[in-house]
Amino acid sequence: xxxxxxxxxxxxxxxxxxxxxxxxxxxxxxxxxxxxxxxxxxxxxxxxxxxxxxxxxxxxxxxxxxxxxxxxxxxxxxxxxxxxxxxxxxxxxxxxxxxxxxxxxxxxxxxxxxxxxxxxxxxxxxxxxxxxxxxxxxxxxxxxxxxxxxxxxxxxxxxxxxxxxxxxxxxxxxxxxxxxxxxxxxxxxxxxxxxxxxxxxxxxxxxxxxxxxxxxxxxxxxxxxxxxxxxxxxxxxxxxxxxxxxxxxxxxxxxxxxxxxxxxxxxxxxxxxxxxxxxxxxxxxxx
Numbered sequence: 001x002x003x004x005x006x007x008x009x010x011x012x013x014x015x016x017x018x019x020x021x022x023x024x025x026x027x028x029x030x031x032x033x034x035x036x037x038x039x040x041x042x043x044x045x046x047x048x049x050x051x052x053x054x055x056x057x058x059x060x061x062x063x064x065x066x067x068x069x070x071x072x073x074x075x076x077x078x079x080x081x082x083x084x085x086x087x088x089x090x091x092x093x094x095x096x097x098x099x100x101x102x103x104x105x106x107x108x109x110x111x112x113x114x115x116x117x118x119x120x121x122x123x124x125x126x127x128x129x130x131x132x133x134x135x136x137x138x139x140x141x142x143x144x145x146x147x148x149x150x151x152x153x154x155x156x157x158x159x160x161x162x163x164x165x166x167x168x169x170x171x172x173x174x175x176x177x178x179x180x181x182x183x184x185x186x187x188x189x190x191x192x193x194x195x196x197x198x199x200x201x202x203x204x205x206x207x208x209x210x211x212x213x214x215x216x217x218x219x220x221x222x223x224x225x226x227x228x229x230x231x232x233x234x235x236x237x238x239x240x241x242x243x244x245x246x247x248x249x250x251x252x253x254x255x256x257x258x259x260x261x262x263x264x265x266x267x268x269x270x271x272x273x274x275x276x277x278x279x280x281x282x283x284x285x286x287x
Contacts, residue, residue, distance in 0.1 A: 010073055016111050022077025025069055027104045030059040030085060034097035036157040059096030060089025148173040167191050206258075206282040207266045210273065219281055221253030228257040236264040243272060243280070256282040 010018070032039045040057035043065050056062050063085040069075045081103060088099045106127070114120050145151055152169025159165055171181060171193060186192060211217035227242055233256075246254045261269075261282050269280050 013115070014073070016115075018071070018073035019077035019080070020108060020111065022069065022071070022074035022079075023081045023104050023107060025074065026063065026066065026078040026081040026085070027100045029066060030062050030097050030100045032097075033057055033059045033062070034101060058089075059100065060085060060093075063089070063096070063100075164191060167193060201285060203283045203285060206261050206284055207270075209266060209270050210281045219279065221255065221279065221281070224253035224255050225249070225251040226255050226257060229259075231258060232260040232262075233258050233265045234262045236262065236268040239265060239268055246278065246280075247276070251278055253278050254280040256280065257285055258282060259284060 029041060032041055040055050041062050042053040042055050043062065044053050046065070046067070054065070056065070063082045066078070066082060069078050081100060084103055085096050085100050088096050110120075110123055113123055145154055148169045150169075151172045152166050155168035155172075156162065156165035159168070172179075174195060175181065205211055205219070208217065211219050225246060233239065242254075242256075256269075266282075269282065273279050
């Protein structure tokens, strides 16, 4: 909670000195989470009578818990650093402690340069021109993790769990870059995994009328065929050749991926599902 202070005007060098102190306080709160050692910070609950502090090992969450510091002038610098940390947390989800430490170092070096007589605008232009060079250098330093051993080591550095790390290394090695990982609660004190081949996309049917009746309607199609189009099917008669071809091919099920269906087209598919053995469902992919 911030203390009450009388309004006033603050001049240099008090301004940048207060900014530095505020930035240092915010960065010091996040700094312990830097690196793979798994350290955290204990923070008292703000609106909770729980006497035990909250232990947090995420820099973004730590910054979000700090809503202000007592000194009004230092609070400006602290909130400036907090805003930067939260943007990193929201955009990337990681690296908050790294950018916080870099932010403090660059700010402090800039203050020394300006107070020694340097031009602040020239410093800004220099930093902006260096950014693409630094990003290119970082890109050249990056490398892909390949193989179960490397993925297991990465998982161990993040989870610090010698039991789950080999399992995660195996999973990510098998599912690959574009695989999907779904975590579910278990019923015992053991680790278990199942692998399912195929593709997954989270969409709903274009019309609930194409699903079986019921509150939690679910349609399961084994080995279905797909028809993919970027059109919005307005004329239901456009579906006649498709349904005939699927019937002649004796498909087990048909999934139509389209931009949309007219009411007449939906009615045709509903009538078809009521009269034929194989079912048809229409969906629209996101994006």
